[in-house]
Amino acid sequence: MFGMFTNCLPLSCVDSVSVRLVNGNNPCAGRVEVLHDGQWGTVCHRDWDITDAAVVCRELDCGTAVKATLNAHFGQGSGSISMSNVYCSGSETALKDCRSDSRCSHDNDVGVICSGYTDLRLVNGSDSCSGRVELQFLNDLGTVCDACWDMRAANVLCRQLNCGIAVSVVGSDWFGEGSGEIRADVFNCDGNETKLSECSISSWSRAECSHSRDVGVICSNHGSIRLVGSGGDCAGRLEVFHSGSWGTVCDDSWDIKDAHVVCRQLQCGVALSNQQVPAWFGPGSGPIWLDEVECEGNETSLWSCSSPGWGKHDCQHKEDVGVVCSDFETVRLVGGNSPCSGRVEVHHDGQWGTVCDDDWEMTDAAVVCRELGCGAAVEALDRARFGQGSGPIWMDNVACRGSESTLKDCRSRGWGVHGSCSHCEDAGVRCSGDLLSTSPC
Numbered sequence: 383m384f385g386m387f388t389n390c391l392p393l394s395c396v397d398s399v400s401v402r403l404v405n406g407n408n409p410c411a412g413r414v415e416v417l418h419d420g421q422w423g424t425v426c427h428r429d430w431d432i433t434d435a436a437v438v439c440r441e442l443d444c445g446t447a448v449k450a451t452l453n454a455h456f457g458q459g460s461g462s463i464s465m466s467n468v469y470c471s472g473s474e475t476a477l478k479d480c481r482s483d484s485r486c487s488h489d490n491d492v493g494v495i496c497s498g499y500t501d502l503r504l505v506n507g508s509d510s511c512s513g514r515v516e517l518q519f520l521n522d523l524g525t526v527c528d529a530c531w532d533m534r535a536a537n538v539l540c541r542q543l544n545c546g547i548a549v550s551v552v553g554s555d556w557f558g559e560g561s562g563e564i565r566a567d568v569f570n571c572d573g574n575e576t577k578l579s580e581c582s583i584s585s586w587s588r589a590e591c592s593h594s595r596d597v598g599v600i601c602s603n604h605g606s607i608r609l610v611g612s613g614g615d616c617a618g619r620l621e622v623f624h625s626g627s628w629g630t631v632c633d634d635s636w637d638i639k640d641a642h643v644v645c646r647q648l649q650c651g652v653a654l655s656n657q658q659v660p661a662w663f664g665p666g667s668g669p670i671w672l673d674e675v676e677c678e679g680n681e682t683s684l685w686s687c688s689s690p691g692w693g694k695h696d697c698q699h700k701e702d703v704g705v706v707c708s709d710f711e712t713v714r715l716v717g718g719n720s721p722c723s724g725r726v727e728v729h730h731d732g733q734w735g736t737v738c739d740d741d742w743e744m745t746d747a748a749v750v751c752r753e754l755g756c757g758a759a760v761e762a763l764d765r766a767r768f769g770q771g772s773g774p775i776w777m778d779n780v781a782c783r784g785s786e787s788t789l790k791d792c793r794s795r796g797w798g799v800h801g802s803c804s805h806c807e808d809a810g811v812r813c814s815g816d817l818l819s820t821s822p823c
Contacts, residue, residue: 426486
């Protein structure tokens with residue numbers, strides 16, 4: 383709106399700009415002036431309060447009202463006094479919509495200080511929910527000094543960005559130093575505000591801040607950890623994002639408690655396996671960011687666990703740690719009339735493949751049905767009863783005891799090892815859950 387005002391004459395902007403702030407140190411603070419009958423005039427302080435100021439800030443896209451000033455705080459105006467005894471309900475879109483009269487003097491001219499921040503973002507992170515904090519003041523972006531932030535302000539920011547809650551407030555070593563102006567205001571948030579502009583603001587000495595103190599925020603809905611190499615989001619080599627790069631975690635001291643925290647943070651359930659075989663999902667590349675990670679197991683984020691620090695390790699990528707979570711899909715049924723019947727397919731080495739029907743029987747089918755939460759096995763089917771699959775035949779001569787929690791735990795000839803099997807021998811299963819799903823009742 384300010385850009386539009388500076389590019390046209392007041393008389394041609396009556397319908398678009400009817401209020402302005404004058405004599406402040408930025409366009410979102412100053413003496414309130416309104417346009418009436420082709421002339422700019424001031425507003426008298428009678429009945430002027432924060433509700434009225436809020437309407438001005440909203441009209442100017444200047445955030446929320448921080449303060450309603452009185453007694454010509456920003457200097458006396460000149461010309462007419464356009465409004466006095468202003469009464470706004472707070473829902474108005476323009477100050478001219480509020481009730482008022484015009485009897486007063488210029489030593490009572492009112493002013494407004496608005497929060498001024500029209501947009502915000504997190505930059506240089508792995509996604510829009512983590513990064514260096516940058517606030518937009520009209521058309522200018524600036525960073526925020528880390529002396530001015532706490533977890534309450536970070537929580538509000540994450541909520542405003544639809545990024546969940548704040549996990550951590552970090553320094554410039556995470557997301558790099560910014561450039562331009564440094565916003566050195568202190569945001570005094572309670573933590574339950576829906577927008578940062580709703581927090582009260584107090585000033586801070588700009589001399590104490592530099593870009594080496596630019597603050598960053600990590601929100602709970604961020605993607606700064608990931609599991610790769612399995613073909614799914616809930617199993618794989620653990621990688622973390624730091625200082626603009628993805629890197630791995632060394633398996634020194636890594637245990638199931640650490641793995642539980644990773645699965646919880648990724649919303650993948652609980653850890654089924656802490657892959658202690660070195661580089662189970664293959665060695666990574668780039669930096670090894672963490673080593674000797676120590677979690678209690680109840681943390682909501684890996685960042686709450688202790689470690690010697692970023693990049694401090696005595697490891698090689700052949701020691702990269704992996705995690706398998708309970709929500710990782712390792713077996714599925716394809717081609718049936720429900721998720722509980724179909725051709726058995728297992729996920730291995732990044733690919734889905736089938737199971738040969740040699741020695742396939744009810745004990746094996748029971749493990750599949752239990753793993754999928756599909757009840758008991760009704761039929762163990764052979765000869766591609768649900769159609770032929772494609773890709774590798776991963777398992778042959780499967781021999782389950784029946785107590786295994788997953789088909790992968792059953793004995794077989796080995797991954798991809800099979801006799802003369804072809805896809806016309808793909809095994810299938812029908813579970814009791816299929817009968818329930820197709821019941822007319």
